[in-house]
């Protein structure tokens with residue numbers, strides 16, 4: 001019986017020729033990631049375990065992105081704990097304010113994850129790197145601690161759903177619309193415990209940025225990972241960023257999938273996920289006038305340079321509607337700098353947006369744009385749960401950077417024209 | 418292992434943002450986390466939960482972020498076990514890794530306030546209020562070893 005792409009990567013990382021769905025394996029890890037919220041808990045666990053050093057000082061990454069630049073004293077203490085631990089254990093990759101970025105934008109950008117890698121991260125959106133043909137999945141802090149100590153993780157080999165993509169996206173339609181469309185089809189537990197394997201002719205037309213956005217939200221479908229086949233675009237992307245040799249895995253022709261879902265990209269429309277679940281996907285055929293108070297353009301889902309270009313093209317020379325606060329957050333320092341050199345930051349500021357240093361900030365209701373009771377926000381982020389961005393009675397609408405920018409101008413949820 | 422307790426019931430898709438809102442994640446102090454457990458969907462939870470109570474829910478319990486603070490807050494609040502139709506995968510592994518017992522089985526017939534008795538070894542759940550018994554699949558041996566050792570880090574202690 002053939003293996004899926006995910007199963008092949010897992011087999012290679014546990015020294016087996018063959019693995020099957022349901023089997024529990026101990027896999028070798030190429031990279032362990034944690035952020036300023038999950039790492040302190042992992043450090044506490046690590047210290048309790050009696051281990052004195054991490055398994056590989058080059059393969060542990062800390063990114064201070066959630067509550068940084070430190071939003072309060074407690075957050076400052078957490079960052080300090082990580083900094084001290086990193087120094088003590090000789091951890092090379094500890095990204096602090098001034099060099100950091102939102103973790104899942106930062107790691108691909110710096111070539112820290114490439115095709116064929118196995119990555120675990122104490123952050124649910126670690127699944128993002130599947131866009132590059134890696135197996136990556138979110139775990140908890142205890143898993144992170146065990147990973148730091150042993151370089152291994154226990155995993156249950158997942159079964160898979162295959163998404164057969166055909167056609168090409170229309171103008172103003174992006175990866176975000178594709179994944180929101182998929183969420184509308186299968187729901188927030190539609191891929192529970194499974195891999196989402198993307199395949200088909202349609203993949204080639206998707207940019208790496210779109211693929212990163214789609215894989216990022218695999219977790220919103222409950223999936224263990226989302227993964228794209230490796231093609232020329234992927235190889236070009238990783239070779240420009242890493243000296244390591246990419247390892248390309250392909251699904252066997254007789255791989256077994258629980259389900260195959262065909263998606264013609266040319267039929268996907270601009271899509272918005274209504275509160276309070278990412279599966280509440282609607283297209284503009286079915287969206288009434290909904291006035292908004294805030295727009296957030298950023299995050300690990302849509303804070304890359306491509307996303308800022310899309311938003312700036314819509315906002316340039318226009319003004320954000322009176323009464324709407326539009327917050328733009330480049331996801332990394334490099335994106336910030338590139339956006340500056342391209343004049344995008346000027347476009348945003350002139351349009352009346354607030355531009356911030358990289359941070360997760362408002363995405364999780366941390367800081368830099370927390371919502372009051374009854375307020376509504378259109379965000380390019382990935383979650384719209386109750387209270388996600390602030391008050392439990394506030395509302396988050398998930399959308400692409402194009403819809404977010406168009407909505408900022410219109411003062412209500414609006415499509416990009 | 419046997420546990421008996423009163424049911425506190427929720428619906429489908431209880432996410433980690435409502436179990437413990439991100440605004441409280443600037444600490445990893447278990448007691449402080451527990452004092453805010455469930456507050457965005459149920460303000461009364463922290464005042465009415467008693468040690469040994471059993472949390473029961475529908476599908477996809479614990480979806481959303483990977484924050485281990487969520488099972489930790491539930492465990493520290495006194496909940497002895499979470500029973501749901503299905504769990505989000507990161508919550509599932511976090512619960513095992515920190516030693517919060519969880520059970521996957523049908524929960525439609527269980528109501529708020531029911532008294533449950535759960536036998537983890539036999540894989541048996543008795544609803545003493547409704548006088549019914551149902552069964553659930555016990556954990557695979559590898560996961561049982563983690564639980565028996567008292568959590569993941571204790572279980573790897575011997576391997577290093």
Ligand code: SF4
Nearest residue numbers: 102299300360363364
């Ligand atoms: S941007 Fe949002 S979803 Fe992404 S890592 Fe940060 S908090 Fe998580």
